[in-house]
Amino acid sequence: MGYTIGEIAETTGLSIHTLRYYEKEGIMPSVKRNNSGIRIYEKTDLEVLQFIRCLKETGMPVIDIKKFVNLLVQGDHTIENRIDLLQKQKENVQSQVNQLMSYIQMLDGKVQLYKTILANKNE
């Protein structure tokens, strides 16, 4: 069978508006419709959506996600290209992680400093 847009909104946490927007903008491949034009989402659509969320949350801009989805739609001969994109994204995320870890250090340093100030005040 398939799912309606409302069900997909429910399970992904994306709004109905956002789902239609994603499709209109080519951020996700277009979804099958029934005879009266209502979207019927398949399991594969859900999987693609989940992967798109991964790309989004790792900071890939919508315009690049579009490029990836375009490759996806074009079929198997774009796989090497897709591997390239994903590997670059992986490196991106890795350096984000490193950056964030150094910010954790920074936050921690500040907290320690503040605690020292407090300790000296209460002497």
Add this chain to the structure above:
Amino acid sequence: MGYTIGEIAETTGLSIHTLRYYEKEGIMPSVKRNNSGIRIYEKTDLEVLQFIRCLKETGMPVIDIKKFVNLLVQGDHTIENRIDLLQKQKENVQSQVNQLMSYIQMLDGKVQLYKTILANKNE
């Protein structure tokens, strides 16, 4: 002495526009001026800016950074409050890191899958 807004823009990588915007919006404490109204940044302003960048890049929204800067401006009796905020932010960042690491797994899984497909094609 002190630095002009242009020099600060140069060293922080923020634009002059952004620096003035940050001050207008209370995202950073207001900077001293000379007799003709020109901003003279001190070393401490630079340090605050660098810390603000840390908060921003770890995803703290401008409105919350404002709150933190407000506490900063109010002096030492807000230190406990600041510790709270920073510790919460640290936890935030830690869960961001965890999330990102799971996304790295996901990206990697996809790459592996694609590579397998390629390998099977070339058999």
Add this chain to the structure above:
DNA sequence: GTAGTACCTTGAGTTAACTCTAGATCAAGC
């Protein structure tokens, strides 16, 4: 003292990514 560059303010414009509105069609239960 003037040319050229950096700085000032106020307020409007931009960009990305949604988010909502209006007006119409569709589907399910009574």
Add this chain to the structure above:
DNA sequence: GCTTGATCTAGAGTTAACTCAAGGTACTAC
């Protein structure tokens, strides 16, 4: 067959965080 709630499209509106423009003042070097 009628009501109620979900879905449709096209296009306008929103939000956060800048970014720029216009019109004016200040500083530096000749």
